[in-house]
Amino acid sequence: MxxxxxxxxxxxxxxxxxxxxxxxxxxxxxxxxxxxxxxxxxxxxxxxxxxxxxxxxxxxxxxxxxxxxxxxxxxxxxxxxxxxxxxxxxxxxxxxxxxxxxxxxxxxxxxxxxxxxxxxxxxxxxxxxxxxxxxxxxxxxxxxxxxxxxxIRIKPDIETEIQGFYNSWLKGSQPSLAVHVRRVDEELVFDTRDADKFDNQYWNKVYRKENSDKPVTRLYRYLKKGRYKEPNKVYHKDIHKLIEKYNIRKIFLLTDCKETIKEYVRLYGSKVVYTDCKRLGKDQEPTYMENPMIKRRRGIEVIKDAYIAAKCDFFIGNDFSHLSHAVSRLKDWPAKNVKLLYWAYKKRKYPVNAKLIVRQGSKVISLLKKVLNKLVPRKGGAAGDK
Known part of the structure; x- marks a missing residue:
C-alpha cells in the first residue's frame, strides 16, 4: 500500500x-x-x-x-x-x-x-x-x-462494562432474546393515500414475498388493510412465538423510551433485563446540551446495548434503525435467529415505530372483515424478515 x-x-x-x-x-x-x-x-x-x-x-x-x-x-x-x-x-x-x-x-x-x-x-x-x-x-x-x-474494536473500559453486565444478568440464562424498540415518533405519520409525498427513504420495496398460499388468508389480508397500524405492537407476536418455541429465559430490552420499559416489565415480568441509562418519556424532547463527560457516557450506552444484544441467542429489531443493523452485523447470526421488523404495505416499507394510516374500505368490506375476524386467526401487523 x-x-x-x-x-x-x-x-x-x-x-x-x-x-x-x-x-x-x-x-x-x-x-x-x-x-x-x-x-x-x-x-x-x-x-x-x-x-x-x-x-x-x-x-x-x-x-x-x-x-x-x-x-x-x-x-x-x-x-x-x-x-x-x-x-x-x-x-x-x-x-x-x-x-x-x-x-x-x-x-x-x-x-x-x-x-x-x-x-x-x-x-x-x-x-x-x-x-x-x-x-x-x-x-x-x-x-x-x-x-x-x-x-471495529471498542475501547477496553467499554468492553469491561459489557462483559460485567452480561455476566451479572444474562450469563447462564440461555436461550436469551434481545429486543430493540425505538420510541414511538408521534410526529411521524404515514398516510398511504398520500404516498407520493413521502421521503424516498420510506419507499424501499419489500423483496421477500409473503406466504399467502391459502385463498382465505389472502382475502383476509386484503380486507384487513383498512385497520390502523399501531406503532411497535407487532413485536409481541414474534416475542411470544420465540418464548413458546424456545422457552426464552431472558429478554434483554434496548429502548430509548421509559414507557416501553414499563410495558415490557408488565407483560414479561422478571424475564426482562435492561441497562441503567438515560431514557425519555414519550413527550420529552432529547437535548444535546450536555457536558463532554456525559456525552461520552451517552455514546457508551448505545454501544453497550448493541454489544450485549449481540451476545444473546435471538434478536428482534427495527429495520429502520442503525443500532438494530449494527447488532445484526456484530456476529454471524443464524438466519432464523434475527428479525428486523417493518410495516409492509403495497410493496413499500415503513418503520414500525411510526403511525401508518391505510386506505379505508367500504361498509361491505368492514362487515366482511368482522366475519373473517371470527373465522381466521389474526396475523398481526405486517412485518418483514431481514
Missing part, C-alpha cells in the same frame, strides 16, 4: 451507529482504492463534546497510527477540490448536494487525500469490486460482517 494515498473518513451524521455504518462503506472504498483510511469525528458530533479530539477514538481503537494532522500536508493534493491542507478540519455544509461526490470520481481520483463525508451503502459499491478483492462474491451482509470484524 502506498504511504501517500489516504481516505479521510469524516462524520456523516450526528448519530453514533449511523456514522459507524457510514464508516464501514468508506472502509470498503479505502480497500478498493488502495488508500490508508483515517477516521475523524469532529466536536460537533452528538457523542463528541471534547474540543480538538477525535470523537471516534473516544469509543473505538484507532484503525492505524495516522491522524487528520498527518494529512494536512501543503504538498498533498485533495479531492473534492474544496479542501486543502488548511481546511481539513472544516465541515462542508453543502455536502448534501453531492457535488464532487460521484462514486466514479471518488474511486478514480489520483489525489493524495480523498475526503469521504457522504454515505454509500455497501450494496452500491459491490458492482465496483475487483475480482481479486477478498469481498468479491460476498453478499451485502457478509461484507458488513467482514468489515465490522476487521476494523
Amino acid at each position: 502506498a504511504t501517500d494515498r489516504f481516505l479521510l473518513i469524516k462524520a456523516w451524521s450526528y448519530i453514533l451507529w449511523a456514522d459507524v455504518d457510514h464508516l464501514l462503506g468508506q472502509l470498503l472504498i479505502a480497500e478498493m482504492t488502495d488508500r490508508i483510511p483515517v477516521v475523524y469525528w469532529p466536536t460537533h458530533c452528538i457523542h463528541n463534546g471534547f474540543v480538538h479530539t477525535n470523537g471516534y477514538e473516544l469509543y473505538f481503537e484507532q484503525i492505524n497510527n495516522y491522524t487528520i494532522f498527518d494529512l494536512a500536508n501543503p504538498e498533498y493534493t485533495y479531492y473534492p477540490p474544496i479542501w486543502d491542507s488548511s481546511s481539513l478540519l472544516v465541515e462542508d455544509h453543502t455536502k448534501d448536494t453531492w457535488v464532487y461526490r460521484n462514486i466514479g470520481d471518488i474511486l478514480g481520483s489520483k489525489a493524495n487525500v480523498v475526503v469521504g463525508d457522504v454515505y454509500y451503502n455497501v450494496y452500491e459499491l459491490i458492482p465496483f469490486l475487483n475480482k481479486n478483492h477478498v469481498a468479491y462474491g460476498m453478499s451485502v451482509e457478509q461484507i458488513y460482517h467482514y468489515l465490522m470484524g476487521k476494523y
Whole structure:
C-alpha cells in the first residue's frame, strides 16, 4: 500500500451507529482504492463534546497510527477540490448536494487525500469490486460482517462494562432474546393515500414475498388493510412465538423510551433485563446540551446495548434503525435467529415505530372483515424478515 494515498473518513451524521455504518462503506472504498483510511469525528458530533479530539477514538481503537494532522500536508493534493491542507478540519455544509461526490470520481481520483463525508451503502459499491478483492462474491451482509470484524474494536473500559453486565444478568440464562424498540415518533405519520409525498427513504420495496398460499388468508389480508397500524405492537407476536418455541429465559430490552420499559416489565415480568441509562418519556424532547463527560457516557450506552444484544441467542429489531443493523452485523447470526421488523404495505416499507394510516374500505368490506375476524386467526401487523 502506498504511504501517500489516504481516505479521510469524516462524520456523516450526528448519530453514533449511523456514522459507524457510514464508516464501514468508506472502509470498503479505502480497500478498493488502495488508500490508508483515517477516521475523524469532529466536536460537533452528538457523542463528541471534547474540543480538538477525535470523537471516534473516544469509543473505538484507532484503525492505524495516522491522524487528520498527518494529512494536512501543503504538498498533498485533495479531492473534492474544496479542501486543502488548511481546511481539513472544516465541515462542508453543502455536502448534501453531492457535488464532487460521484462514486466514479471518488474511486478514480489520483489525489493524495480523498475526503469521504457522504454515505454509500455497501450494496452500491459491490458492482465496483475487483475480482481479486477478498469481498468479491460476498453478499451485502457478509461484507458488513467482514468489515465490522476487521476494523471495529471498542475501547477496553467499554468492553469491561459489557462483559460485567452480561455476566451479572444474562450469563447462564440461555436461550436469551434481545429486543430493540425505538420510541414511538408521534410526529411521524404515514398516510398511504398520500404516498407520493413521502421521503424516498420510506419507499424501499419489500423483496421477500409473503406466504399467502391459502385463498382465505389472502382475502383476509386484503380486507384487513383498512385497520390502523399501531406503532411497535407487532413485536409481541414474534416475542411470544420465540418464548413458546424456545422457552426464552431472558429478554434483554434496548429502548430509548421509559414507557416501553414499563410495558415490557408488565407483560414479561422478571424475564426482562435492561441497562441503567438515560431514557425519555414519550413527550420529552432529547437535548444535546450536555457536558463532554456525559456525552461520552451517552455514546457508551448505545454501544453497550448493541454489544450485549449481540451476545444473546435471538434478536428482534427495527429495520429502520442503525443500532438494530449494527447488532445484526456484530456476529454471524443464524438466519432464523434475527428479525428486523417493518410495516409492509403495497410493496413499500415503513418503520414500525411510526403511525401508518391505510386506505379505508367500504361498509361491505368492514362487515366482511368482522366475519373473517371470527373465522381466521389474526396475523398481526405486517412485518418483514431481514
